[in-house]
Amino acid sequence: MDSAISNSPSPSPLRLSRNQGSTSGGSHRPQVLPMAGRAAGVPRLRAISPSPSPPPPPPLPQPVDTFGFDALMETFSVDVVAAEARPLNVPLAAPFTIASSRLEAVSNVAVRVELRSGAVGWGEAPVLPSVTAEDQPGALAAAARACDALAGAAAAPLGxxxxxxxxxxPGHAFASARAGVEMALIDAIANSIRIPLWRLFGGASDSVTTDITIPIVTPNEAAQLAAKYRGQGFQTLKLKVGKNLNSDIEVLKAIRLVHPDCSFILDANEGYTANQAIEVLDRLNEMGVTPVLFEQPVHRDDWEGLRDVSIVAMEKYRVAVAADESCRSLLDAQKIIHGNLAHVINIKLAKLGILGALEIIDAARKAHIALMMGGMIETRIAMGFAGHLAAGLGCFRNEGCQGKAWPFGSFTDNGGTINEQLYIHLQQ
Structure with missing residues (x-):
């Protein structure tokens, strides 16, 4: 793996509360599900002031083995007394545009599970038709069926x-709905035993490091966002590209003027051909710009193009290439790993489910393939769960996976979506 991965400047660190039982916060039962990013079941994350060189967190005590997730799969008896799915509609402060879609509102599904002990868990099924197979009605219907089955079932081991x-x-067709139900179940269990999710998933760390995303906008708008993020201390910007190569270059130039020292992640969301992706790298090199990562440069099924871009990017420019939309299952991950088709795999819970994500993470760690944790247009319910998972496993940090890991990323600001509130405004 390229040393640019482990040596890239760190974005702002975010710490997870040690006293927080899970994404829904102890055994508290939310009565309503507020809108506009203030959803119930929020993770009690505490934002740390961004710094280009944050001090390392103090060593953490190891989690109690009996509370490990693998152990609970066999030992914890799940007895659900109520479960429901409901629409989660949140207007965005501004449209969010990527190469494959444009959104003006979040249309997701929230899942609530209550155990006989009284513990409540929340989950979220994010819906982004260019990535997930479900639309909101489909995800809502699927999650509701699973909730009805859970509420009517006898107590059984978590596994x-x-x-x-x-x-x-099953499968990618219901991955987002499955993720939402799995989140709610695991969240409820963590609440019932009063163990924070980051501890439940391994306790490697109580913090994560994140970039911040700039969607496809005009050069002037991109410069304004970059200047704002520079003021907030973000050192790594993830740029959505892939709709128009020349416009993408102009946006990069504009950002460089206001944030000359930032690191770039490019995310094409399948928007380029292999030749266009390589041309982007060539033109950036002429500008003296080398991205630290190039995410999903070609169509998800263009395996040959993905491999070709990965080879050129690494051999010519020492740039790592990440597979996102191309990795929708364990079989996809194995194909990427065994074929050396990409250097990094982007884990998204909405396209894999929780158990599916854990399978791919395990396979990547064994193969010493770098990982990044991505998100979509989600509220803090799903993003908080992903944050705890990444922190607990520890392999999404530079010291994880034998030095081969990637900052927890794909967060957008609340000028385009609601997700910056998770980190910057959570305590308000």
Missing amino acids: AVLQDVAGAL
Whole structure:
């Protein structure tokens, strides 16, 4: 793996509360699900002031083995008394545009699960038709079916219950709905035993490091966002590209004027051909710009193009290439790993489900393939869960996966979406 991965400037660190039981915060039962990014079941994350060189966090005590997720799969008896799915509609402060879609509102699904103990868990099924197979009505109907089955089932070990959910919501076609139900179940269990999710998933760290995303906008708008993020201390910007090569170059030039020292991640969301992706790297090199990562440069099924871009990017410019939309299953991940088609795999819970994501993470770690944790247009319910998972596993940080890891990323600001509120305004 290129040393640019482990040596890239760190974006702002975010710390997870040690006293927080999970994404829904202890055994508190939310009565309503507010809109505009203030959804119930929020993770109690504490934002740390961004710094180009943050001090390392103090060593953390190791989690109690009996509370590990693998152990709970066999030992924790799940007894659900109520479960429901409901629409989660949140207007965006500004449109969010990527190469494959443009959104003006979030149309997701929230899932609430209550155990007989009284513990409540929340999950979210994000919906982005260019990435997820479900639209909101489909995800809502699928999650509701699973919720009805959970509420009517006898108590059973967590592993068996999750397998039943996977059987009812199989494969990529139901991945987002499955992720939402899995989140809610795991969240409720973490609440019931009062263990923070980051501890439940391994306790490697109570913090994560994140870039921040600039969507496809005009050069002037991109410069304004970059200047704002520079003021907030963000050192790595993830730029959505792929709709128009020349316009993408102009945006990069504009950002360089206001944030000359930032690191770039390019995310084409399948928008380029292999030749166009390589041309982008060539033209950036002429500008003296080398991205630290190039995410999903070609169509998800263009395996040959993905491999060609990965080879040129690394051999010519020492730029790592990440597979995102191309990795929708364990089989896809294995193809990427064994074929050396990309250097990094982007894990998104909405395209894989929780158990599916854990399978791919395990495969990537064994193969020493770098990982990044991505998100979509989600509220803090799903993003908070992903943050805890990344922090707990520890392999999304530079010291994880034998030095081969990637900052927890794909967060957009609340000028385009709601997600900056998760980190910057959570305590308000």
